[in-house]
Each structure stands twice: as structure tokens, then as C-alpha cells.
Amino acid sequence: MSNINHTLIADFPVFESFSTQELNLVLNNAKSLRYPIGEIIFEQSAPAHSYFFLLHGHIRVTKITPEGKQIGVRYINPGEFFGITEAIGIDRYPATATAAIDSIILCWPSSNWHPLMKDVPKLADKMLKILGRKLQQTHTRIIELTTQSSEQRIANVLLDLSQNSGRQVGENTEITFPISRQDIAEMTGNTLHTVSRILSNWESRSIVKSGRKRISITNLEALKALAQKNT
Amino acid sequence: MSNINHTLIADFPVFESFSTQELNLVLNNAKSLRYPIGEIIFEQSAPAHSYFFLLHGHIRVTKITPEGKQIGVRYINPGEFFGITEAIGIDRYPATATAAIDSIILCWPSSNWHPLMKDVPKLADKMLKILGRKLQQTHTRIIELTTQSSEQRIANVLLDLSQNSGRQVGENTEITFPISRQDIAEMTGNTLHTVSRILSNWESRSIVKSGRKRISITNLEALKALAQKNT
DNA sequence: CGGTAGGTTGATCGCCTTCAAATCGTGTGG
DNA sequence: CCACACGATTTGAAGGCGATCAACCTACCG
Structure with missing residues (x-):
């Protein structure tokens, strides 16, 4: 026993x-x-x-x-x-x-x-x-990997993580473990530079909020839209 | 029965x-x-x-x-x-x-x-x-897909196909079913243009010989070298 | 408080896509 | 049997996305 x-x-x-x-x-x-x-x-x-x-x-x-x-x-x-x-x-x-x-x-x-x-x-x-x-x-x-742009792939990974490993904090969904740009890069087939640029851009558009090894999604709908194919 | x-x-x-x-x-x-x-x-x-x-x-x-x-x-x-x-x-x-x-x-x-x-x-x-x-x-x-160049991915697919679906014909290994540039493109995450360019280049270097929906490898060693990481 | 891992941002470069057009091969119907 | 049509392939030109190179910044940890 x-x-x-x-x-x-x-x-x-x-x-x-x-x-x-x-x-x-x-x-x-x-x-x-x-x-x-x-x-x-x-x-x-x-x-x-x-x-x-x-x-x-x-x-x-x-x-x-x-x-x-x-x-x-x-x-x-x-x-x-x-x-x-x-x-x-x-x-x-x-x-x-x-x-x-x-x-x-x-x-x-x-x-x-x-x-x-x-x-x-x-x-x-x-x-x-x-x-x-x-x-x-x-x-x-x-x-x-074969059909989407860097931005879409990152959006998809973030959506996946927020869904499976996310926690609701007020308006935002934050990922419940430390994750670096490098980590995201390795999951999406990008360099950490590209990931950083895209996250910075999203931050300026109030879609995510992120710090050192921390990411929190402030506008889930916008992120979903980005993950979808469009322009 | x-x-x-x-x-x-x-x-x-x-x-x-x-x-x-x-x-x-x-x-x-x-x-x-x-x-x-x-x-x-x-x-x-x-x-x-x-x-x-x-x-x-x-x-x-x-x-x-x-x-x-x-x-x-x-x-x-x-x-x-x-x-x-x-x-x-x-x-x-x-x-x-x-x-x-x-x-x-x-x-x-x-x-x-x-x-x-x-x-x-x-x-x-x-x-x-x-x-x-x-x-x-x-x-x-x-x-x-995430770490190799177009050329390497195509080389790998060709090696795989020749190994699993190839037939020895004299010096050459030919793929035993019709396969188009488009097919290879879809398997490697490229456009058919890129595939065509690379195959043309290989043909000029006597690594492969290919026609309409037909591919035959004439220099297996060279292809293996290309599939490996190099420059 | 200094060291270091993580992050940002600019500049440049090259691979591959996209757009475009011509050519080749094959099978088919007249 | 030949001409034609269409799918497959080739090749050129232009442009962009993301990698690479480089420098700097910033938060955390001991």
C-alpha cells in the first residue's frame, strides 16, 4: 500500500x-x-x-x-x-x-x-x-509554423498559455509561471529580438503588459484577433 | 473467416x-x-x-x-x-x-x-x-522547420523519401511515385518557386535529376551533406 | 551595490515570398 | 496523328519580414 x-x-x-x-x-x-x-x-x-x-x-x-x-x-x-x-x-x-x-x-x-x-x-x-x-x-x-507570421505564432502561444496556465487577476489574465522572451522565442521559432519587438509593440497598444519573465494579457479579444489570419 | x-x-x-x-x-x-x-x-x-x-x-x-x-x-x-x-x-x-x-x-x-x-x-x-x-x-x-534553411529542409525530405519510398536505378535513387514541386513545397513549408529554384540549382550541380513530377537523386552523399548543418 | 541575466532598440542584410511572364510536357479530342 | 489546352516548371525582378550584429538599459540577486 x-x-x-x-x-x-x-x-x-x-x-x-x-x-x-x-x-x-x-x-x-x-x-x-x-x-x-x-x-x-x-x-x-x-x-x-x-x-x-x-x-x-x-x-x-x-x-x-x-x-x-x-x-x-x-x-x-x-x-x-x-x-x-x-x-x-x-x-x-x-x-x-x-x-x-x-x-x-x-x-x-x-x-x-x-x-x-x-x-x-x-x-x-x-x-x-x-x-x-x-x-x-x-x-x-x-x-x-508553416503558415503563420511571427506575430500570429506568438499570439497563439500566448493564448494557449493563458488558457491552460493562466490566472485571472482583475481585468487581466496572467501567466502563472516565469517565462522569458527567450522561452517564447524557442517555442515559436523566432529570435528573442523579434519576440521582444512584438511584445513591446503590443504593450504600446495595451494588449499585453509584461515585465521581467512575466506576461499578462490585458486585451484578450485583441490578441485573439491577432492570432487569426488577417492582413 | x-x-x-x-x-x-x-x-x-x-x-x-x-x-x-x-x-x-x-x-x-x-x-x-x-x-x-x-x-x-x-x-x-x-x-x-x-x-x-x-x-x-x-x-x-x-x-x-x-x-x-x-x-x-x-x-x-x-x-x-x-x-x-x-x-x-x-x-x-x-x-x-x-x-x-x-x-x-x-x-x-x-x-x-x-x-x-x-x-x-x-x-x-x-x-x-x-x-x-x-x-x-x-x-x-x-x-x-524552426532551425533549418529551406534548402536543408528540402534535402531532408528528399532523403527521407528516397529512403522510404526510393528505388535504385543504376547509380540513381528515384522516388517511386509522382511528386510535384508543389507537393514538396507543402511538406517543407516553402513556396513552389523556392523549391523549383533549389532543385534547378541542384540539377546544375548534378545532385538530382528531375522532371515533371519525377525526382531522382544522383548524388546521395552531396545531398546528405546539404541536409547537415553547414554554412 | 556591483554583477549578471534579461530586455530593449537601432541598423543592416539576406533569404524567401510575391508578382509576373514565359516555356515545357502530356494527354486528349478532333 | 496533330494541334491545342492546361498543368507543371522555370526564371526574373522587387520587396519585406525577420535574422543578425551591436549597443545599451534595467531589474533582481547575492
Whole structure:
């Protein structure tokens, strides 16, 4: 029996309709860990020893090219599994995961994956759906990269982040973890210079308000309009 | 019992280590169909009624953006499943599939998916791996799009196509189905003009030889060098 | 309070798109 | 069998978007 209480995870959508017994099966063999901001959880190409679930915080996932250029893959929100290499039959992490902010995660040894999927088939189903959605999102990303302008891509990333990792503060929606121009550049395929120029421009038009590693959206409608194709 | 003989599929890598009995389970409920060049197999956003396996030929998969711009996703080779929407829990096709050349496919009703996965768990495992590899390939594509020049991206696509869909003809490797500049442009995020210019340039350097909807690589090493990061 | 990581802003350059027009290949109907 | 039509390709010219190079500024941290 696990030393982690099932109520810790019961409310996340992935586990909806799971019985207490099933939750306990899931938590069996799980360890909880705290990662302070900036700490690396796993590194690209390293042998995959564990898989993870984010309880609290935010994780930044990045990939590095053979030429050494870094690109941002995505941000993990609480309630998401990550590093599930066993699911797709690989034995090394395909990317690097870093705590974007102090975070608490659950982790299981990789060897636990197949037994768990067998014991809780419901979870295996979920995993497939998760993979499927990821694949779709990745395709959307490609479409954006090939058909949209820098400005549109940045607008889209910001909308996505505000939707999935945003917090309402008065009139504004602010992104709940520190994110730099460089980070946005790596996610949108731009240089930080371009990102800075565009954000400055938006700031002058009162669409966003941003500071050092902080971004807050003041005019969501305007941003949505920018993300849409127009001139 | 199916009217399709199991030897038709036995030699494809996906089915390696499958028993005759398992193969017959797979073929149960399968229909084989012939699609002439240019014919649409399924269309993006249409309700997913079937899933498919390519026996012979080549299938082009494309996506269309909300703004109406078309992009090329990939080419299916014989031995691959496609349109497996059930696997990722969606009920509409996420892209359009067209016969790039006269093709022969197997097709099953979507409703057959879950029973089959249950009857042949070995196949479910394979499907996960396939999805995983697809996800990885898609990420590679993103990396290429964000970090490489037009020339490098085109070189990479050509290398990929020659590897997976190439035929050795004397000194040259030619791509075994008709593919236009426009097609390559849609796969690499370029205009057909850029593709044409680059191919013309390569032709003058004796790296490729190409005609109307036909491409043949005459100097593989040179192409590999171009795909690599250089100046 | 100094050092440093993050951010801004200007100037220039080049790749690729866009616009335009000509040419080539292929299949088809008279 | 030839002429024609249309799709595919080539090539030129111009222009722009975003990268690159460069310098400076500013907020936070120890």
C-alpha cells in the first residue's frame, strides 16, 4: 500500500471515474518529490528510469538539436503525465524537463509501467487518448509554423498559455509561471529580438503588459484577433 | 473467416511473429479495395467510418488550415496503417488521404477496432509503438522547420523519401511515385518557386535529376551533406 | 551595490515570398 | 496523328519580414 493518499490525485480529470481501489493501485509504487525552480527532472537522451505526473507547479520541456540549438516543446500543467517513454516503446527521454517553478511531482519506476497498465486497463485507454491529443497538438504546431507570421505564432502561444496556465487577476489574465522572451522565442521559432519587438509593440497598444519573465494579457479579444489570419 | 489470404500481409514487418491464426483474426472483417491515382480515400473532418492498411502503392496525406492553405503531412508506404482514428479516440479524420499512385488497401469498419485490439493484444502493442514513432517524427519535423534553411529542409525530405519510398536505378535513387514541386513545397513549408529554384540549382550541380513530377537523386552523399548543418 | 541575466532598440542584410511572364510536357479530342 | 489546352516548371525582378550584429538599459540577486 502506498503512503500517498488517493485524494491527492482523485480530482484530476485523468482519474475521473476511478474507484478508490484503482487510485490506490495507481499510487502503489509511486514516490512524491519536490523540485525547486530551475531543477532538471530528466535530461534528453538519458536512460529513462521513471515516468512522472505533475501534482503542482509547471514543467518546461525542451529539445536540443544535433547542432546545439534549443527549442521549446511545451509546458506541463498539473494533472498531466510526462516522460512516459514506456508508452511509446523508447528507453531514453526524448527531451529535457525542467521545473519552471517550484513543483511537486509523482514518479514511478519505468518497470512499473506495464504491470500498472495491465492492472488498470482504464488508465491504458486514457494514455492512448493523451498520446493522440499530443500528436494532434504537434500537428497544429506544424501548421502554425508553416503558415503563420511571427506575430500570429506568438499570439497563439500566448493564448494557449493563458488558457491552460493562466490566472485571472482583475481585468487581466496572467501567466502563472516565469517565462522569458527567450522561452517564447524557442517555442515559436523566432529570435528573442523579434519576440521582444512584438511584445513591446503590443504593450504600446495595451494588449499585453509584461515585465521581467512575466506576461499578462490585458486585451484578450485583441490578441485573439491577432492570432487569426488577417492582413 | 476472411476471404483474404493471410500470406498477403504476413511478410510486412508489423505482422512479424504473428501466427497464421492471429493473421486470420486480423483479416476477419477486412475488405480489400483498389484506389486509382488521384482518388480520395478519406477527407479531413469527415466522420471516420473505417481504418486502413496499405498493401501496395502510395498514399499522400494532407491537411488544410482554417484559412484554406494546404500542407503536406506525409506519404504512406506499403505496410503501414493509416486513418486509425479509433486508436487516439477521435471520430473524424484529422487529414485527407489521396492515392499518390494506383494503390491497393485493406479496410476495416471503425467499429472493428476495439474488438480486434482485444482479440490480438500483440497488435495493440504495435499500434502504440507506431503512434510513438509518429509523434517523434512529427517533433523532428518541427525541429527542422524552426532551425533549418529551406534548402536543408528540402534535402531532408528528399532523403527521407528516397529512403522510404526510393528505388535504385543504376547509380540513381528515384522516388517511386509522382511528386510535384508543389507537393514538396507543402511538406517543407516553402513556396513552389523556392523549391523549383533549389532543385534547378541542384540539377546544375548534378545532385538530382528531375522532371515533371519525377525526382531522382544522383548524388546521395552531396545531398546528405546539404541536409547537415553547414554554412 | 556591483554583477549578471534579461530586455530593449537601432541598423543592416539576406533569404524567401510575391508578382509576373514565359516555356515545357502530356494527354486528349478532333 | 496533330494541334491545342492546361498543368507543371522555370526564371526574373522587387520587396519585406525577420535574422543578425551591436549597443545599451534595467531589474533582481547575492
